[in-house]
Amino acid sequence: MTRAQAIGTAAARLAGTSGTPRLDAELLMAHALGIGREALLLGRMGDPVPAGYEALVERRLAHEPLAYITGMRAFWTIELAVSPAVLIPRPDSETLIEAAVAHFGVRGPRTVLDLGTGSGALLLAALDQWPEATGVGVDRSEDALAVAAGNAERLGLSGRARFRRGDWAEGIAARFDLILCNPPYIETMAALPRDVAEHEPAGALFAGADGLDEYRRLAPEIGRLIETGGIACIEIGANQADAVVALIEEQGLSTEVRQDLAKRDRCIVARR
Template sequence: MSVLDTLREAAARLADSSATPRLDAELLMAEALGLSRSDLLLRATDLIVPPDFEAMLERRLNHEPIAYILGRQEFYGREFTVSPDVLIPRSDSEALIDPAIDRMGRTGSMLDLGTGSGALLLTLLAEKPGWRGTGIDRSKAALGIASKNAHSLGLANRVVMQQRDWSKRDWMNGLGQFDLVIANPPYVEVDARLDPDVSDFEPVGALFAGKDGLDDYRRIIPLLRSLLDPEGFAVFEIGHRQDAAVTALALEHGFAVHLVRDLANRPRGLILT
C-alpha cells in the first residue's frame, strides 16, 4: 500500500486504543521514515512505507505511549528525552511554569524534588539564565535521563543532579536552602484506575502515593522551612481534586497558599510562601 493508504489503515486500527489515532499513525510513520511530520505530509505521495513502521504500530496498539516509542516529548516548546524510567512530561504541568517565572528574580537557586526527566527544573533554568538548580531523584536511571536533557539543552554547567530519596531519614543532609523548591511528586491513589497507557508503562514509583495520594506531600511540606530561604517559595503540582487537602496541610505548617489552575480551569498547582 501507499503511505497514505497505510496511514488510513493504521488510524482505523488505532481507533479503539488511542484518542488521537490519525496523529499517532502520522508520528510513527514520520519517525520510521526519519522525517518530520510536516515533511511526511508534504511528501506522502512520493514515499514508500518503511519496514519498521509495522513494529512501531504494534507497540502503540499495545498501548505503549507515543513518547516512549519515539523516545522524546515536547514540553514548553523544548524537546526532552524520555524513557520508561521517567514520567512523560505533560502539558498540564506547563501551568506551573509561568507562575513560577513571575515570582523568580534575576538570580537564584532552585531545588526540584523528584526531577524525573528534568522537565520542570530545566525549563525554568532555560527561561531564567541567572539561576542555578539541583535536581534530586531516588532513581539513578531517571537522573541519567535528566542529565542527558541538561546537556542537550546546554544547561549542564548550571545544574547538579543527585540521587536522594525523601522517604529516607537523612535525605536533606547537605542540600542547603533554596529560593525556589518545585516538585511534581507522586499523587495518585493506590487503588485508582488508570488508562493502560499509564498503568502498564509509566514508573509506578513516580505515580502512586498511598490510599489518598497525599503521602509525599505529608513527607515534604513539614520540611520545607529547612529547604527554603526565608524569602523563598515552593511550587507543587497536585491532582485536580487535591487542592483543599494539600492547602490545609500547607496552612497547618504556616504557609500562605495560592492556587494555580491549568488550561481546563482545573486545580493544578499550589504556590507556598
C-alpha cells in the same frame, strides 16, 4: 501501500487505543523515517512505507505510550528524551512553570531545586526560561537521574544543572529561590488508563490510599528550603487542593492554588 494510505489505515486501527489516532499515526511514520512531522506532511506522502512502521503501530496498539516509542516529549520550550524509567512530562505540569513566571517575571530565580526530577523536565524548563539560573534535581532513581543528566547535556544546560540521588530534601541544607515538585499523588487503588498503568513507573505515580502520603512527607521540609522572597510550586491532583493546602499551611506557609488550562486545580504555590 503509500505513506498516506498507511497512515490512514493505522489511524483507523488506533481509534480504539488513542484519543488522537491520526496524530499518533503521523508521528509514528515521521519517527520511522527519522524526520519531523512537519517534514512528513510537506514531503512525499505518496512514497513507499518504511519497513519499521508496522512494528511501531503494533507497539502503540499494545498501549505503549507514544513518547516511549519515539523516545521524545516536548515540554514548555524544550524537547526531552524519555524512557520507561521516568514519568512522561505532561502539559498539566507546565502550570508550575507558569506560576513561577508569574512570580519572578523576566528577572527569574537565581537558584532552583527540583524534587523528584524524573526526566529533568521542570528543572531544565526553568533553566531554559532563565539563562542566569542554576539548579539541582533530586530523585531516588538512578535510572531517572541518568535520563535527566542526558537531557541536560543535550540541551546545553549541564553546566547549570546538577543531579543527585536522594529521598526528597534529605541532606539538603541550602535554600532556593524556586522549588519545583511533581510528587506521586495517585491513590493506590485508582483505575488508570492502560498506557499509564502498564508502562509508566509506579513509583512516580502512586502515593498511598488517599494519594497524599508524599505531601505529608514534603510539607514539613518546604519552609526551610524556600529563600526569602522565593516560592515553592507543587503539583497536585485535581481534587487535592484543600487537603494539600491544609498540610502546607500547618507549617506556617501561605498558599495560592493555580489551575491548569482545563481549569482544574493543579499547582500549590507556597510562600514563607
